[in-house]
Structure formats: C-alpha cells, structure tokens
Amino acid sequence: MDKTFVRVYSLFILFFVGIGLLMIYKAPPSHKTDRAEQGTAHTLGEVSQSPLENPMIPIPAGEFIMGAEDGGMDEQPQRNVYLDAFAIQKYEVMQHEYNAFVEGTGHRKPLNRYVKNIEYFNHVNQPAIYVSWLDAYDYCAWRGFRLPTEAEWEKAARGTEGLSWPWREKFEASFANFKGDSDQGVFTMVAGSYKKDESPYGIYDMSGNVREWVQDWYNDQYYLSAPIKNPLGPQTGEEKVLRGSSWRDSLYAGRASGRLKMTPGYRYEGVGFRCAQTVNVDMEER
Known part of the structure; x- marks a missing residue:
C-alpha cells in the first residue's frame, strides 16, 4: 500500500478520534452560575484578589423571635x-484569615491535595472549609473571639x-448560594x-454558601426548657449545632431557624464558621 496514502488515512482517523474525545470530555465546572448571570452573584473573575476585611458587626440587646412553628420539631x-x-463577623471566616492562623500556630491545614477540585475552593476570599468545630473554636480563640x-x-x-x-422579599433560589436544580458544578463563592x-x-451569607458551626451542643428537645434570656445550649452533648445552608444543600435548608447536628470532629466541603464577641456596651434594640 502507498505510504503516502497510509499517512493521510492515519491522520484522517486521528482527526475524527480527537473530535469524538472533545465531544465526550466534560470541562471542569466553573464558578459562573445561572445566578451570577442574573446579576445576583459575582464570578471569581469579577472580584478583587485582595483580601477582604471581615469586621465585627454589632447586634443590639433586645428580644427576637427564635424557632419556627412551621419548622422541624x-x-x-x-x-x-x-x-x-x-x-458577629460580617462574613464567614475566609481562606486568607484561616491561613494566617495556620501559619501563625502550625495548626492543621483545612485544604490538602486529597480534596477534590481544590482549585475551586482556595480563593483568598472564599470561606474556609473542611474545618471541624474544634478547628473553628481554636481559630476564634486565637483571634480573641468566640463562636456565636x-x-x-x-x-x-x-x-x-x-x-x-x-432578606425581606419573597424567596427566590437565586438569592443565595444553594444547590438549585439548574446549578451545575457550583462551589463556594467569594464572601458577599x-x-x-x-x-x-x-x-x-447566613442562608447559603457554607453551613456554620456555633457554640452550642445539640439537643432536639432543648427549646422546650431553654431559658428565654441568653440561652447557651445544653451543658453537655455528643454533637454540635450547625446553622445556615450551603452550596451543597437544598433551598429549604437555608431557613434562619433551621438546625443541623454533627460531631465536633466533622469536616466537610460545605462547612465553615464565623466568630462573635461579647460587647460591653449598653445597646438596646430600637
């Protein structure tokens, strides 16, 4: 058989095999979501690479409505x-904040080479994830804060x-970083x-992005006997409370009154935290 023909034929086969592989190949997920296109979220390419500040926001003393009659038991x-x-902090604790803690104390790194799609989680202003309750507690104490x-x-x-x-408006899935039906390859997003x-x-980000550790032990019956002034949760327990929802969770999970329980050593790509502090100022709710 003519060598020139063989070469041309081989190139022809390689070309169509390559086209087939490109059609099969699925590119890595992007941070750009349907919600970002609707103008309710920013993509990584649109935000500054400079570390965001994470100030403490004062919450005045006073009463509020806790729990929900139409919620879980x-x-x-x-x-x-x-x-x-x-x-309480304006944003969830971010990667750059937690990395400073790791570098300053030698504490365990939350992200490592075994994390799937690590490149989609390590922007300086994305929330710190894969942190246990113990990690969160230690970080807040290092900062002179505490968990809320x-x-x-x-x-x-x-x-x-x-x-x-x-928010005060009718609920829409595009309002927060949930796992919606139209989302493909959505990960944590930059704070705010x-x-x-x-x-x-x-x-x-108290409704979406990542679930957040709080101070309390979990007890499903606690509300039945909890004090109505400055409740601190049960004195003992086996599991800690997580609040809020995450990019891995359904829309319903993001209700402000929703509760979840996990062991203190639990680490996950949808779990983070933020810190709080006591305010020695007589502020009353207006």
Whole structure:
C-alpha cells in the first residue's frame, strides 16, 4: 500500500478520534452560575484578589423571635428570646484569615491535595472549609473571639421580626448560594457575592454558601426548657449545632431557624464558621 496514502488515512482517523474525545470530555465546572448571570452573584473573575476585611458587626440587646412553628420539631416551640448585645463577623471566616492562623500556630491545614477540585475552593476570599468545630473554636480563640451561640447566630440572621430568610422579599433560589436544580458544578463563592443574602443587620451569607458551626451542643428537645434570656445550649452533648445552608444543600435548608447536628470532629466541603464577641456596651434594640 502507498505510504503516502497510509499517512493521510492515519491522520484522517486521528482527526475524527480527537473530535469524538472533545465531544465526550466534560470541562471542569466553573464558578459562573445561572445566578451570577442574573446579576445576583459575582464570578471569581469579577472580584478583587485582595483580601477582604471581615469586621465585627454589632447586634443590639433586645428580644427576637427564635424557632419556627412551621419548622422541624427541634425548632419548636417558637418563642421570644432576649439577648445581651454582641457582635458577629460580617462574613464567614475566609481562606486568607484561616491561613494566617495556620501559619501563625502550625495548626492543621483545612485544604490538602486529597480534596477534590481544590482549585475551586482556595480563593483568598472564599470561606474556609473542611474545618471541624474544634478547628473553628481554636481559630476564634486565637483571634480573641468566640463562636456565636445558636441564639446569637439566629438573631443575626433574621433580625427581630422572625424572618424565615435573611432578606425581606419573597424567596427566590437565586438569592443565595444553594444547590438549585439548574446549578451545575457550583462551589463556594467569594464572601458577599450574593447581595440578597444579607441579614437585617448587614451580615452576609447566613442562608447559603457554607453551613456554620456555633457554640452550642445539640439537643432536639432543648427549646422546650431553654431559658428565654441568653440561652447557651445544653451543658453537655455528643454533637454540635450547625446553622445556615450551603452550596451543597437544598433551598429549604437555608431557613434562619433551621438546625443541623454533627460531631465536633466533622469536616466537610460545605462547612465553615464565623466568630462573635461579647460587647460591653449598653445597646438596646430600637
């Protein structure tokens, strides 16, 4: 057989095999989502690479509505709870913040080479993930802060009016970083990307992005006997409380009153945290 013909034929076969592989190949997921296209979120390419500041936002003393009569059994009964003034971080603790803790103390790194799609989680302003309750506790203590109580977290998320969601409008899946039906390959987003996911106090991502550790031990019957002033949760337990929802969770999970339990050593790509602190100022809710 003519050598020239063989070469041309071989190139012809390789060309069509290559086309077939390209059609089969699925590119890595992008941070750009349907929601970003709707203008409710920013993509990584649109945000600054400079580390964001994460200030403490003061929450005045006063009553708020905690729990939900139409929620899970562990969210009942709904009741009015009084909290002293406190402050809580505007954003979930970010990668650059947690990395400073790791470098300064030699603490375990949350992300490592075994994490799937690690390149989609390590932007400096994305939330720190794969952190256990113990990791979160140690970080906040290192900063001179603490984890928020379950009651503090809920008040910061819903305000005093008992909102089911941090925003005041009708619920839309595009308002926060949830796992929606139209999302493909959605991961955590840069802090504050979803402008609708802002609480009445100006705190971001309390409904979506990542679930958040709080101080309390979990008990599904705790609300039945909990104090109505500055509840601190059960004195002992086996599991800690997680609040909020994440990019891995359904829309319903993001309600401000929703509760989840996990062991203190649990680490996951949809779990992070934020810190709080006691405020020694007599601020009253207006």
